[in-house]
Amino acid sequence: MAILTKGPRGTQDVLPGESYKWQYLEKKMMETVKLYGFREIRIPTFEHTELFNRSVGDTTDVVQKEMYTFEDKGGRSITLRPEGTAGTLRSAIEHGLLGDALPVKAAYLLSAFRYEKPQAGRQREFHQFGVEMLGSAAASADAEVIFMVCHLFQELGIKARLELNSIGCPACRAKYQEALRNYFSARREDLCDTCKDRLERNPMRLLDCKSPVCQEIGQGAPMMLDFLCEECTAHFEQVKARLNAMEVSYTINPRIVRGLDYYTKTVFEFVSDQIGAQSTICAGGRYDGLIEQLGGPALPGIGFAMGLERILMTMEACGAAFPEERKCMAYIGSMGEAAGAKAAQLTQQLRKEGFWAECDTMGRSVKAQMKFANKLGARFSVILGDSELEQGVAKLKRMADGSVTEFRLEASPQEPGSLVKVVYDSCLEEVAGALKTE
RNA sequence: GUGGGUAUAGCUCAGUUGGUUAGAGCGCCAGAUUGUGGCUCUGGAGGCCGUCGGUUCGAAUCCGACUAUCCACCCCA
Numbered sequence: 001m002a003i004l005t006k007g008p009r010g011t012q013d014v015l016p017g018e019s020y021k022w023q024y025l026e027k028k029m030m031e032t033v034k035l036y037g038f039r040e041i042r043i044p045t046f047e048h049t050e051l052f053n054r055s056v057g058d059t060t061d062v063v064q065k066e067m068y069t070f071e072d073k074g075g076r077s078i079t080l081r082p083e084g085t086a087g088t089l090r091s092a093i094e095h096g097l098l099g100d101a102l103p104v105k106a107a108y109l110l111s112a113f114r115y116e117k118p119q120a121g122r123q124r125e126f127h128q129f130g131v132e133m134l135g136s137a138a139a140s141a142d143a144e145v146i147f148m149v150c151h152l153f154q155e156l157g158i159k160a161r162l163e164l165n166s167i168g169c170p171a172c173r174a175k176y177q178e179a180l181r182n183y184f185s186a187r188r189e190d191l192c193d194t195c196k197d198r199l200e201r202n203p204m205r206l207l208d209c210k211s212p213v214c215q216e217i218g219q220g221a222p223m224m225l226d227f228l229c230e231e232c233t234a235h236f237e238q239v240k241a242r243l244n245a246m247e248v249s250y251t252i253n254p255r256i257v258r259g260l261d262y263y264t265k266t267v268f269e270f271v272s273d274q275i276g277a278q279s280t281i282c283a284g285g286r287y288d289g290l291i292e293q294l295g296g297p298a299l300p301g302i303g304f305a306m307g308l309e310r311i312l313m314t315m316e317a318c319g320a321a322f323p324e325e326r327k328c329m330a331y332i333g334s335m336g337e338a339a340g341a342k343a344a345q346l347t348q349q350l351r352k353e354g355f356w357a358e359c360d361t362m363g364r365s366v367k368a369q370m371k372f373a374n375k376l377g378a379r380f381s382v383i384l385g386d387s388e389l390e391q392g393v394a395k396l397k398r399m400a401d402g403s404v405t406e407f408r409l410e411a412s413p414q415e416p417g418s419l420v421k422v423v424y425d426s427c428l429e430e431v432a433g434a435l436k437t438e
Numbered sequence: 439g440u441g442g443g444u445a446u447a448g449c450u451c452a453g454u455u456g457g458u459u460a461g462a463g464c465g466c467c468a469g470a471u472u473g474u475g476g477c478u479c480u481g482g483a484g485g486c487c488g489u490c491g492g493u494u495c496g497a498a499u500c501c502g503a504c505u506a507u508c509c510a511c512c513c514c515a
Contacts, residue, residue: 006506061513065439083515112515117439119509128515194512208513260514269515280515307515335473366473374475385473399475 010116010124012309020325021312025156026109029129032152036144038107038131043087045111049077055086055290057261059201066114080113083260084130085287085303086294092134093296102135102299109308121278121310130284130305134291137300139235142266142286143242145302149270149282150248157320158311160270160281163253164243166236167204168228169264170289176227177203183221190217204257223254232265239266262287266302272310274317281314282306329355330380330396330423331373335366339384342409346382349413349420374399380423384409396422 007013014022030040049069056063068080081087088106091097097104111127118124131148133141146162153160167173180203188196191206195214198205207218228236243250256267267285275281284304292298315322330350334343343359350357358376360369366383373381381397388394388409395404396419405426411418 009506066513114514116513117511118507119511122514126515130515277510278514283515305515310515331475333474365468367475368468370475372475378475381475383474387473397474402475 008124010118012123012125021322022308024322025308025312025315026129028155029109029152030107032155033107033131033148035151036105036148038105038133041088041091041106041108043084043091043108043110044081046078046080047087047090049079051086051090051294052079052082055089055260055262055294056082060261062114062260066116068113068115081110082114083112084108084110084128084305085132085260085262085290088130088132088303089134089291089294089296089301092132093291093294098134098291098297098299103141104134105131106134107131119278120276121307121313123309127308128305129308129311130303132301132303134301135299136302137288139238139242141302142235142239143246143248145284145304146239146243146268147246147248149304149306153270156311156315158272158281158314158318160272160314162248162250163256163269163271164240164250165224165253165256165267166228166232166239166265167224167257167263167267167285168232172227172229172232173204173224173264176222176224179222179227180204180206184217187217207255208257225252225254235265262290262293264288268304270306272314272317275310275313278310281310326356327377327379328358328373329378330357330382331369331376331378332357332359332382332384333366333369333373334360334384336386339386339389342389343382343384346384346409346419349418350423353413353420355423380426382419394419396426398426 049067052067053063058064062082067082070078072078088108092104092106097106107130109127109129111125113125115124116122131145133145146164150162168176181199184191184195184199184203184206188199190213191199192214195206204224206214207221225236240250250268253269256269263285265286265288268283269280270282271279272281273279282304283306284302286300286302288300291301314320330347332343332347332350334340340360347357347359358373358378362368362372364372369383370381378399381399382394384394392409393406394409395406397404405422407419407422408415408417409419411421413420415421
């Protein structure tokens, strides 16, 4: 029973009373990145499982235990996307976008799926906004992408701190991982169980461990930044210099280790301290080997993703303003069948002009219709009855002050004295009134 | 996957040491002279007290399991 009336665990409904916030957010995001040349890409909800194994990484938690994977009726292994980068790159490669002038800039707004235990800021179906900038290896690309996030957050009224790190290229990272293994092996027995395991597979994750013992041991661990090769060091310095030049404030956090395998060099997180434990609201970085690894040309790339649910939570916590929803323009009430038909016709005239108009579809009394009009926040109302039909004239009432203006029922919308014209004039009056007191 | 909290009306919550027909506020519906909203007043609808089992003469109340939900770990956006 309850299975019919309750959504699956970790899913969320956005109800009619809330959706305007999402619409505002999504619009703002796409509009802002458009100023930087990013255009929307739309990709499938599911992909071949292998795509995520190869890009996100076989050893990651996301691939190992969080993916919604199933076999379709054709025997293919299919996975609901756990993130947006893999599908976006696959699409860019498949359709030869990388043969065009570089860089390729794509932005997406999508839902993603991860089988995790839900908590604040974490659900099984969640929504991401992200961008991918493909083809540039220059530090200026890193800086542009990061700056764009700052720009967007400013637009949205969000405060978050930026944390930055470099995890090097495969060459210098290998040396670093070796050094880490040596360091932690000395105290192997004191590490927590998961970290003992990590020691072999992905020693960098030990730095991320929250267990007090591991953290304490990690205090003296070698730092990636000390192992960066010449090229990676230079790149990181340039990124920082660019950010400084653009007056972006950030802190270097040598402990940022992304959980997805494809990252190289620059990695960053935007963190909010107002929304609980799941505090990363935007994360991204460079992935220079990934396109080639997926069968494309040897081109570098950089991108980020942000969780819409977390962004919304942060906005609410920051007291960010959402534009008010547009209210109903006019309610055309009626009593009796003939008047009801006329009301529907007038309502339709207003709608064709682009106004939200309503008439009775519930068979309510006039009083109840007025109450409903009030609830809708209708700016104007009309009541049609037999006498209005006989005289061919009705009154448009401005709900705010009760003032009325007559209009002719049979006038065509373009004619002076028609409902449409009278509504237009009344709006103009209001605007003029609001302006002249200044 | 691990831990802790919670589960009563559409929403937010009361509910005395177990004791008859389970309450409030908001919301919804209908009235307060005949065809006009907001404020006020009156009335009404709406609950298998998360599910199953146990203790008891008697359970919303005590116990257990399950489920859901929230928070945290983990992981990540």
